[in-house]
Amino acid sequence: MRPAPGSGPAALRERAVSALLAARARTGALTTCVDERELVAQHSPLMSPLVWDLAHIGNQEELWLLRAVAGQEALRPELDPVYDAFEHPRAERPSLPLLPPREAHAYAADVRGRVLDVLERAPVEGGGPLLADSFAFGMIAQHEQQHDETMLITHQLRAGPAALTAPEPPPAAPDAALLPAEVLVEGGPFTMGTSTEPWALDNERPAHPRLVASFFIDTLPVSNGAYLRFIEDGGYTDPRWWRPEGWEQVRRHSLAAPLFWRREGGAWVRRRFGVTEPVPADEPVLHVSWYEAAAYAAWAGRRLPTEAEWEKAARHDPASGRSRRYPWGDDDPTPERANLGQRHLRPAPVGAYARGASPLGVRQLIGDVWEWTASDFLPYPGFRAFPYREYSEVFFGDGLKVLRGGSFAVDPVACRGTFRNWDLPVRRQIFSGFRTARDAEPV
Template identity: 65%
Template sequence: MTSARALLRRHLERARARTTALTSIPETELVRQHSPLMSPLVWDLAHIANQEERWLARTVGRAAPIVDGIDDLYDAFRHPRATRPSLPLLGPEEARRYAEAVRESTWKVLEHNDFDDDLTRDGFVFAMVAQHEQQHDETMLATHQLRQGPPLLDAPPAPRTGTPPPQVRVRIPAGEVEIGTSTDPWALDNERPAHRVFVPEFEIDAVPVTNGRYLGFVADGGYSRPELWSEEGWRHRCEAGLEAPQFWRFDDDSGWTRTMFGKTVPLHPDEPVVHVCFHEAEAFARWAGGRLPTEAEWEKAARWDPATGRSRRYPWGDDDPTADHANLGQRHLGPAVVGAYPRGASPLGVHQLIGDVWEWTSSPFEGYPGFRAFPYREYSEVFFGDGYRVLRGGSFGTDEIACRGTFRNWDLPIRRQIFAGVRVAYGEGDV
């Protein structure tokens, strides 16, 4: 298991380096709540460490608590985000020291573990902890997007040139496809088990919906036409006063702009639209003459290989993502233009299914047939139901360890602070 230990260590180190970068900011910014939708960043920092301690130091390593009496403070189910600033949280330096102490314990557990039970086999629990940290890193990145003030983060710009595919829509033929996985050792419980699903023929956009295309919806009065919205969606649009994607602004002199991480720039027409809620995505799809894809349709478009009939790990194959395949891992602080990653296309020619922006589907979040909660119900099962909608594909802020063709994200249909966009499907099931 030497090579497995080295790989797990690299994943854990990469996650911690990103956490450190996101929290190496003035202490006043760490402890402030930048939005009631989000925790103070200092809470996320200690929560990441507490989750790691619970599963690795204590559950696997059977060690005593490193800091007594803090589990309740960092239990995400006990305290809503809006109330977390009132808790007696660890201060920035205390949280950093706690995280360092936990990580030292983790290295000892990793070095001496035999990987010989359900929790540790193939390094699962270590990978689960790395995925958890990277998921919270993306959440912290969203907090940075919501904060006011000058930029605190920097990264090279995403690609600004690309070659859009020749076809606007791609036809996906009818047939059975394998959804989910029973073999990926680091897949989480809601991705399991693999099962066969018949998917009728449909078409899907070859690229995510761009800012320029979405502007057509705005200009055509899309936000003032209730016939384009569901009853629930129209009610939310009115109550929230939605008129454009979050962080968009129109000025008579400069036209449409968007603000990303403290910088306001002209709206790029060829970038995928980002920061739209499910209701906006659904209304746009209806305006475009289509609908949102189901989760099974999205996964078939992303994983199915017509030459072999099997489902691949990623659109391009089974190899891990590289910088040539997808915009992942916070290498950039925004989506790349459409057509920027031709090597990441699926065999049928669907582009940028992985990275750039999460894509809303029409499917509620439910367990697959034969689902078994593992290793705890609070990761997936407690969220099952019609109240949440599934998102697929990851964003520029998603790390590769938390982004596979089978990976499932979910959120409330009103959420816009996440890095979510739109891809439209057409055909049977149109609404």
């Protein structure tokens, strides 16, 4: 089953245009809210200058949609090596001959105008795998939204006053205190991954059976308040809870709390997009590494869920035995179901989005915070790289940990029940949190 938002060439074109325009509107908002000096600065060696991301977005769009799909000649072939993400680590990118901001904006706009012209004429059914279901256009929309999330991380890392504002706060969670702490997910097989989702990327494929033993999983993500109890119980000073590599990170960097937290006047505060505020106890904990998540889980007498456990909790419907696109069903995300798309610039309180719960009542599996899992990033059985090895294949089996579920910074086009993210276990600048699990006692 493939519950797509529409069928036929007109619907596919409309979906592709809508996704591309939404991505570009967000890119514009992230790159016009600061001056040119901020755009060319490197705000952290972990991140590129914002102007690099802007031109890279245009260059990838040109490579895949103008050259590969439309067969056009290169507009600016000299830009290809400059904006090749695999040739230049982020720390080195400020030294490259980057396009200045105005030229980068003009280049991206020129490419986009030509792409929309192509989309009016290009077949979106048939025409090879790049064009089937308008995949190439969906891939580029997802690529741009992924870089928009990266640029939002850069905004979080930059010093100075706030440049971004949210139009409204996230919804409250009035029944959070009434929810069970955990739910039982019965063991047995389920279908993991997808072979039918039109814009799914190669590492989400193919669908395959996976057998998972019974386990319990947290109903809600771990909150700041719960994590604070770990801190106050000496969690960052007791090596018992830490993997050796994680304990080395704690000692080397004098870690004592999540990134962007600090003690001020006897209380914990955090910096969020240029604003200092009290740490909200009821929000999911954010900006923690895999090592921190695993240490908390060990302290709590629990563990991180495996990737397969996470996906079964998020997609498996015990009543029908099938895997859904999302925890709530097959319909696309809406603002009532999940916190996505940079809408609130923060996670919602734990327990929000009752309409987005799974059949077992697990909440916030989509949106709010990326959730670390216990699993390494590995290919599924039958994996085939498409359309290029560098999207997934080159990262497999290299000590990278899988994150699932998306965050408030992820656009719905790049977030679904099968979507897989990955990063080094030391990373803290990403919008990462977690929930815990435990084995079910054998009956």
